[in-house]
Amino acid sequence: MLPLSPRRRLRASRASLVALAGAVTAALVLTTGAASPTASASPPATAGTAVPVVAPSSAAADDLAARKRGSFKAASFNILGSFHTTGPGGYASGVKRARMAKKWLISEGSSVIGMTEAQRDQIRVLTQGGTFASWPPRKSSSDTETAQSVVWRTSKWKFVRGQRFTIPFNYGNSREQPMVMLKNRDSGRRLWVVSVHLQNGSNRQAKRERRVGMARMIKNVQRLQRSQPPVLLTGDMNSRRTVFCRTVKNTALDSPMGGGTRNGRCNPPSGMRIDWIFGSKPFRWSGFRYADGPVINKITDHTVPVTTVRW
Incomplete structure (x- = not known):
């Protein structure tokens, strides 16, 4: 070879x-x-090939669900109207007390507030700077209309719409009570907030106006409940046992203050006062208290119910 x-x-x-x-x-x-x-063998992914999506871990899903559920702090605040402290006395002017109230609400972390007795000058101070907003709108409302207002923290909530109903008030006059739908900016969930001030006094006329106002309040809460979003009801009700029992018996609301009904019998909570918070059953309450002390005592002659709401 x-x-x-x-x-x-x-x-x-x-x-x-x-x-x-x-x-x-x-x-x-x-x-x-x-x-x-x-x-x-799996072919290599190309521009037209769908890439499988990996499901989030259980912990990540739980965290996302928790953010969507969310929580917020609510308060029912009778701020003591400016007209109550125009003369000499132990309180500062309504404007000065509104500044104190705003500072307190921020430090408290409250983001939804049912406000009563708030006059236009006080609402102006509360909403100045944009941290809080309110309804009814101050510029187009009278003092008797802003006296019952819903106030919210703008970084947490977005206004959707507002409605009003009228009750008898102040011996033959009438007052409009606001019902405001808010949308949570984080979760997108919505709720109704109702702020009510019922007539005070123990004479026959006052009792009649309070009874009629209470009945209209309950009727409107029942109507809102049919629209699905949960309801937060706040206000200076000028009533203890009666308003509690009629509200929990005739609506699907309960109160962070406790109490309830059993076998048709009303069992009101102990230590009741005239300022209230009620809410729909999807709400879970924690940390309820009547805020009091030197700062609150300089702002108003009422204690302020506050609570954390989880939903």
Whole structure:
């Protein structure tokens, strides 16, 4: 046999290497197939190939659900109207007390407030700077209309719409009571907030106006309950046992103050006062208290019910 030329020897070496590589590849394929007979090769992803979405972990899903459920702090605040402290006495002006109230609400972390007795000059101070907003709108309302207002923290809530109903008040006059739908900016969930001030006094006329006002309040809460979003009812009700029992018996609301009904019998909470918070059953309450002390006592002659609401 004639010896191969250098060029032919190079070609033969290349052919041997290709054959060896093919044999190794075949062996690997056979080995993989033996280890996993049912395995099938997946083609590489291309621009038109859908990439599988990995489901979030259980912890991440729980965290997302918690953010959507959310919580907020609510208060029912009779701010003591400016007209109550225009003359000499132990209280500062309504405007100065509104500044104190605003500072207190921010430090408390309250984001939904049912406000009573708030006059236009006090609402102006509360909403100045945009931290809080209110309804009915101050610029187009009278003092008797802003006296019952819903106030909310603008970073947490967005105004959706407002409605009003009228009750008898102040011996033959009438007052409009606001009902405001708010949308939570984080979760997108909505709720109704109702702020009510019922007539005070113990004479026959006062009792009649309070009774009629209470009945209209309950009727409107019942109507709101049919619209799905939960209801937060706040206000200076000038009533203790009566307003509690009639509200929990005739609506689906309960109170963070406790109490309830059992076998048709009303069991009001102990330590009741005239300022109230009620809410729909989806709400879960915690940390309820009547805020009091030196700062509150400089602002108003009422204690302020506050609570954390989870939903």
